[in-house]
Amino acid sequence: MSVNGVTGASNAYSTYATNTKGTETKTDSKAETSKETTSAESTGVVYEPSKETTSTKKYKPDTNMIAKMKADAEARTSQLKSLVEKMLTKQGETYGKANDIWSLLSSGKFTVDAATKAQAQADIAEDGYWGVSQTSQRILDFATALTGGDPDKIEEMRAAFQKGFKQATKTWGGSLPDISQKTYDAVMKGFDKMAEDAGLKTAETSKTEE
Known part of the structure; x- marks a missing residue:
């Protein structure tokens, strides 16, 4: 997920x-x-040389950063799933596939022990790994690494993020938690800022000008 x-x-x-x-x-x-x-x-x-000179900047994906961020995300997600699995197993819950875990969580039909609750609260705190600030910044950094900072790819990355968010919502089985929506909003604002800094117009800025 x-x-x-x-x-x-x-x-x-x-x-x-x-x-x-x-x-x-x-x-x-x-x-x-x-x-x-x-x-x-x-x-x-x-040969008559052209008077036009090419000064187009080349952008390359930061493959090292991409690999590092993907590995970190996979490790953190695996850690989170392991924590959830142990918690549900203790309660006698069973699941046959990965999506079942998220379905059980979204249903709210489970109890959380003190240790798990404390860890979860720390992870989703404002300064936590899964908090709005860190998560949204990781997404924006990942998008920049993928495109090498190419401003022409900003909207492509925005669309990819939106697609991923919709898929996550579908997997969850309904509206995602409030923290996820706040993260979504923060990422969208981040893409807007990237476009603004690059001198590009977004659908939102076009509406404002009208």
Whole structure:
């Protein structure tokens, strides 16, 4: 499950990587064209260089950061699921697949021991790992790592996050907890800020200008 949407965002990586390879192929083609031009010059053909200069910045995914963040997210999620499984097992609850765990949690038909409650409260506190601030920032950092900071990919990452959030809501079996919605809002504001800093217009800013 991906309540925080990181998994949903990572699904866009394969698509982005494919697009990147396509760009590299085009670059190689330009290099070949340049070689042909040089050859033409050696045979006496006059080459008129274009007055246009290419200053397009290249963006590359931060693969090291991506791997590190994915590993951390998987470890933390596994830790959380293990805690929940132990708690439910003690209560005699059974489940046949991963989604059953979240269905049981969303139903509210369980009790929490003092130790589990204390750990959960610490994790979802404002400064906790699963708190709104840290979770939303991780998602935004992950999106930046995926795109290499390419401003043209901001909306693509926003869409990937929204897709992941919808999937998480479906898996949960209803409306997600309030903290998840607050995290969603924080991430959306973060994407808005990224777009604003890049001088891009979002649907929200367009409405404001109207």
